[in-house]
Amino acid sequence: MPRRDALSAIEHLPRNLLVLSSLTPTPASISPRRLPHPYAWGSFMSATPSRRRPSFGLVTMSPQLHLNISLLTPGHFRGSWRVDGNHPGDFVDPAHFRRLIRIAERGRLDAVFVGDSPALSADIRHAPGLGLDPVVMLADAAAGTEHIGVIATGSSTYNDPYNLARRYLSLDHLTGGRTGWNAVTTQHPAASANFGYSDPPEKDERYRRADEFVEVVTKLWDGWEPDAVIGDTESGRFADPDRIRPAEHRGPRLSVAGALPLPRSPQGRPLIVQAGASEGGLALAGKYADLVFSAAQTIDVARNLRTDIRGRAAANGRDPDRVKVSTGLITVVGGTESEARRREEELRETIPLEPALRQLAGQLGLDPGNLHLDTVIRAEDLPGTSSSQPRSAGFLASTRALLADEPLTARQLIHKFAGGAGHQLAVGTGEQIADRIEAWFRSGATDGFTIMPGEVGTGLEAFVDQVVPHLVTRGLFRSEYAHSTLRGNLGLEVAETGTPAENTAN
Numbered sequence: 195m196p197r198r199d200a201l202s203a204i205e206h207l208p209r210n211l212l213v214l215s216s217l218t219p220t221p222a223s224i225s226p227r228r229l230p231h232p233y234a235w236g237s238f239m240s241a242t243p244s245r246r247r248p249s250f251g252l253v254t255m256s257p258q259l260h261l262n263i264s265l266l267t268p269g270h271f272r273g274s275w276r277v278d279g280n281h282p283g284d285f286v287d288p289a290h291f292r293r294l295i296r297i298a299e300r301g302r303l304d305a306v307f308v309g310d311s312p313a314l315s316a317d318i319r320h321a322p323g324l325g326l327d328p329v330v331m332l333a334d335a336a337a338g339t340e341h342i343g344v345i346a347t348g349s350s351t352y353n354d355p356y357n358l359a360r361r362y363l364s365l366d367h368l369t370g371g372r373t374g375w376n377a378v379t380t381q382h383p384a385a386s387a388n389f390g391y392s393d394p395p396e397k398d399e400r401y402r403r404a405d406e407f408v409e410v411v412t413k414l415w416d417g418w419e420p421d422a423v424i425g426d427t428e429s430g431r432f433a434d435p436d437r438i439r440p441a442e443h444r445g446p447r448l449s450v451a452g453a454l455p456l457p458r459s460p461q462g463r464p465l466i467v468q469a470g471a472s473e474g475g476l477a478l479a480g481k482y483a484d485l486v487f488s489a490a491q492t493i494d495v496a497r498n499l500r501t502d503i504r505g506r507a508a509a510n511g512r513d514p515d516r517v518k519v520s521t522g523l524i525t526v527v528g529g530t531e532s533e534a535r536r537r538e539e540e541l542r543e544t545i546p547l548e549p550a551l552r553q554l555a556g557q558l559g560l561d562p563g564n565l566h567l568d569t570v571i572r573a574e575d576l577p578g579t580s581s582s583q584p585r586s587a588g589f590l591a592s593t594r595a596l597l598a599d600e601p602l603t604a605r606q607l608i609h610k611f612a613g614g615a616g617h618q619l620a621v622g623t624g625e626q627i628a629d630r631i632e633a634w635f636r637s638g639a640t641d642g643f644t645i646m647p648g649e650v651g652t653g654l655e656a657f658v659d660q661v662v663p664h665l666v667t668r669g670l671f672r673s674e675y676a677h678s679t680l681r682g683n684l685g686l687e688v689a690e691t692g693t694p695a696e697n698t699a700n
């Protein structure tokens with residue numbers, strides 16, 4: 195479009211649309227693989243928002259809902275590998291994950307999310323656990339995509355920071371700046387024995403290590419200054435070692451001397467995601483997280499959590515708008531409400547009840563010997579949240595709020611949680627589920643949702659085809675991608691160097 199036409203078009207646009215125009219493409223929209231020379235990355239990676247040039251495109255300014263989708267296979271009903279559209283071998287099939295991520299990108303979602311725990315699932319008799327290493331799987335699956343982000347879970351308790359930092363920054367380069375790290379401390383007790391611990395470290399200790407771990411990983415990701423790579427073919431000078439800072443970290447738990455063999459990525463560095471809701475988890479989120487996953491059964495719980503996280507970010511000298519909160523939502527979508535209910539019933543029948551009951555007891559801190567399917571559970575039966583408890587504070591708080599409204603039997607809770615742990619379940623038509631998403635988003639309870647299909651084989655596509663179009667029509671969600679990095683999708687700027695708290699303070 196000639197520039198004059200573009201400018202005159204601006205005047206006729208509704209006020210909530212912003213037109214960015216330029217005859218040159220924005221650096222952030224160029225995949226480094228397409229740059230003529232890889233060492234042109236220096237200026238590319240140093241691009242700050244003020245230095246970046248705008249590109250053509252219509253960008254919806256606000257409100258902007260964010261949607262991620264979980265690739266957990268077979269889905270949040272763990273026995274759903276038995277229902278139509280799913281297959282027992284899906285959890286190790288690369289074609290399965292490539293198909294899912296392409297569908298998610300067709301829906302213009304912000305990112306796909308993959309959970310992880312480095313141990314064999316206690317429930318392997320009935321359902322596949324978290325199988326493939328998420329970074330390895332996503333490196334393969336993302337190769338066929340261009341815009342969608344990929345968020346992989348990685349444990350700060352059972353990794354070394356140098357290896358983890360290198361793995362995630364590698365994925366960030368391979369995807370052109372679309373990677374996120376869901377930093378978890380891993381509560382799964384069986385994991386500790388795989389790493390030489392006789393007992394799982396206590397939660398407080400896990401979070402103390404996580405704090406130091408994220409600090410070191412950030413230092414490693416930021417080690418290369420933007421102009422460290424010279425790439426001068428004439429003189430043969432490849433890089434300036436003086437512009438590559440070693441981590442030189444010596445802390446109480448971790449010691450890392452050198453630098454990574456990798457420069458910063460097109461989005462600066464991978465997105466930092468955090469999912470814990472205990473005091474330690476929230477403190478970590480306030481200090482470092484770009485995105486926080488939350489589990490909430492009620493709007494009030496979600497809103498309080500979001501307010502808390504934003505307050506903690508501000509207390510760390512950060513801009514609260516740079517921390518997005520994404521609430522978990524398990525979905526079962528049908529063409530009609532009764533079709534959705536039938537599908538839910540079919541999925542319920544696949545829940546292995548005895549293991550689900552044991553998991554519920556563990557999750558809620560109740561004596562498994564005294565918990566039966568018809569036991570009525572009240573909010574006051576649940577233990578308080580203390581920092582030494584191994585169980586998830588977020589799931590416990592969310593369940594307590596649910597039971598305060600109405601006591602439920604163990605069986606009813608298992609059904610409400612889709613046989614798993616504590617996320618809310620939405621069953622209905624695309625329009626009904628879009629109504630729930632809109633109500634929560636407009637109430638300020640959350641910045642968006644991490645969708646957890648009841649079963650992924652057909653449920654992920656059903657969400658994209660039957661729910662997303664309603665959100666687009668209502669002006670809540672994008673119809674086209676405006677960016678090619680994950681930070682761009684989330685409305686976040688290219689990460690500056692230094693910890694988030696240092697950046698805003700400077």
Ligand SMILES: Cc1cc2nc3c(=O)[nH]c(=O)nc-3n(C[C@H](O)[C@H](O)[C@H](O)COP(=O)(O)O)c2cc1C
Pocket residue numbers: 308309310311347377378379380381382468469470471472473474475476487488489522584585586587588589644
């Ligand atoms: C949406 C969501 C996703 C999570 N995914 C994982 C995961 O993949 N692996 C894991 O070990 N923990 C995961 N967690 C658990 C938390 O990271 C955390 O370890 C747990 O909630 C206990 O910590 P807390 O008491 O601080 O909440 C997840 C939690 C939430 C809310």
